Amino acid sequence: MSSFPLVIDLDGTLLHTDMLHESVVQILRNSPQITLSIPFWLLQGKAVLKKNLATRVDFDVSTLPYNLELLNWLKQQKLEGRKLILCTASDISIATKIAEYLNIFDEVIASDGQVNLGGRFKAHALINRFGSKEYDYIGNSNDDLAVWEHARKAIVVNFSNLLYKKVELQCEIERSFPSPTLNFGVWRRAFRMHQWLKNLLLFVPMLAAHQLANAGTWHSLIIAFLSFSLCASSVYIANDLLDLESDRQHPRKCKRPFAAGNIPIWMGVLLAPVLFCSSLLLGQFVGATFILWLLFYFGLTCAYSWGIKRLVLLDCLTLAMLYTLRILAGASAAEMSLSFWLLGFSVFLFLSLAFVKRYAELEVQLLSGNLKVHGRGYYTSDAVLIQTMGITSGYASILVLALYLNSDIVSSLYRLPEIVWLAVPIMLFWVSWMWMQAHRGKMHDDPLVFAVKDPASLLSGLLFAVVLMIGAIGLPW
The missing domain is CATH 1.20.120 (Four Helix Bundle (Hemerythrin (Met), subunit A))
Structure with missing residues (x-):
């Protein structure tokens, strides 16, 4: 059993997520008007930003996506008598709540609204607390290199090959915990590609009108199908980001890529608008009326994600409308009228x-x-x-x-x-x-x-x- 304290990072290390990103998403869902204040808080420093966000969010820490392999190893270290320190750039209020839930940490060191405890600031704090080369450190990113430089040994988590080589140059690596595999299957579930089947409803007006032999209609509808599918995927990603807490409390939805932490939140935030813009570009080849239906579908799905899904009965009526909108958009793409x-x-x-x-x-x-x-x-x-x-x-x-x-x-x-x-x-x-x-x-x-x-x-x-x-x-x- 080592007598050296074991210092553990939180975001991306002990958790398969980042609490700053989680806080922003929760604010965006619950109080979108507050997001206008974020740039002003950021101008005062990341520590101020995190403190202001932390006072306005409330997490069920029991459902967060913990790195279970690392957590089980830490529990074993605790049983062997090793001192565990949670040291994170997240705000102290959030870090303390997580530490109290896990009940394995002897001490919590975190950002306090004045100092953002990341990179060299974290290194200075640990040197002042334990001394250089007097602690072992568990981290996951380039920001942690400044900390590993003064650590006795390193435990590397969710790492790239390049990061691993950089850490090797600074101190001895005791153990490593590789990243979860981010393969096509994970992205397929994030895009909800199986849900693209719903967009086959675009072809219903053509089938109902017995226009299967019309090659031009097929061409327009295939492009419309791809456009609608990309738009739907952008909405699904946005919905998953806004619904993280509810999904994590569901026995099956908790395995969705963003809820489980398989894909970082920031990737979803960037990907959703890219998919939507790609959808609009494809829709230009179908026609202006189709674009209007596509925008209406997008707007209604956003309204559903932000609030309608919490309203009794209106949520089901909206879902029915979203299905029906696909048929209306298909009629527009095929330039056909719909019957009552x-x-x-x-x-x-x-x-x-x-x-x-x-x-x-x-x-x-x-x-x-x-x-x-x-x-x-x-x-x-x-x-x-x-x-x-x-x-x-x-x-x-x-x-x-x-x-x-x-x-x-x-x-x-x-x-x-x-x-x-x-x-x-x-x-x-x-x-x-x-x-x-x-x-x-x-x-x-x-x-x-x-x-x-x-x-x-x-x-x-x-x-x-x-x-x-x-x-x-x-x-x-």
């Missing part, structure tokens, strides 16, 4: 799916013993009412479909309109099946993601397409 029937069917069906999503979340929270959903306006006792409204909305969409199939327009579009009536029992089964799975607790956080992996849903979709195709082209005999 398609819009009515879509709104009721998507409202039902939005209620499925919320019902599934309520069931998860209910099983966890919670009375209220964090970051939402619902109580778990609302689940039964949400279920009733969702099933009613789903059946209302099928009623609209049945009325549409009895209209004169069907006779002009389909050779065998009587065959198309089989779409009604197929939809009745699928809506009932989705709600049955939700009731049994088998529903994914997103019903469309569940549907594309569910054999019964895929079979229902195939049968629905076959019925429409036979109705359109007739039987081969």
Whole structure:
């Protein structure tokens, strides 16, 4: 057992995140007007900035993304009698709260509103406290090189090869903890590429109008699909950043890349606007009206992320509108008009799916013993009412479909309109099946993601397409 104290950095070392970035994101979500003060605080120094932010945020430190491998090693060092010091450039109030939760540190040294305890300032503080070469230090960045220069031994965490070589030149490396792998799979989950399936709704107006042979329409819709997908990814990233605390309290969402600390917050802050601008550039090739629908979608999703998702019922209505907006944007890209029937069917069906999503979340929270959903306006006792409204909305969409199939327009579009009536029992089964799975607790956080992996849903979709195709082209005999 070493008699030398072990000094541990916090941001990016003990945590897979940075508390300054976490503070800014929380302020942006809860009190966006305060962000206007950030440049003025920064002019007074980073220590002043961190102090002002710390007094205006409140974290549930139990859900933060800790470096568990390092933390378990530190606990073992503590059991062996080693003195552990948390030394960080984060504000003292935040550092103390984390230290009290972990209950393994003998001392906390941090920024105090006057001195930003990073780099050479941290090195001076440790030299004054312990003496040069009288402590071992755990860090993760180039800012820590000034500290390692006066440390006895180094433990390097979340490091690059270049940083590792620099540390080797300054002191002996006792141990290292490599960075989590940032591969394509992590980025795919951050972009929510599986959610791009929703943007296939852009093609619905073309299919409904039987314009599959129009090459120009296909070209416009493919570009529109890519544009919408990039826009959606930018919104998902922004939403994940604003929803960090709620996601970390969810049994599945806590594994999302930003909530888990697999991707730094600053990368998301830079990436979201880049994706949105790329989306607008692609949208220019589709048309001005499509751009307007795209901007409306972006604005509505931002409003949803910032506040609507916390409003009972309005959140589900907004989700239904976001689905329907894709169909409206698709009609614009294909330069087609939409019928009342398609819009009515879509709104009721998507409202039902939005209620499925919320019902599934309520069931998860209910099983966890919670009375209220964090970051939402619902109580778990609302689940039964949400279920009733969702099933009613789903059946209302099928009623609209049945009325549409009895209209004169069907006779002009389909050779065998009587065959198309089989779409009604197929939809009745699928809506009932989705709600049955939700009731049994088998529903994914997103019903469309569940549907594309569910054999019964895929079979229902195939049968629905076959019925429409036979109705359109007739039987081969």
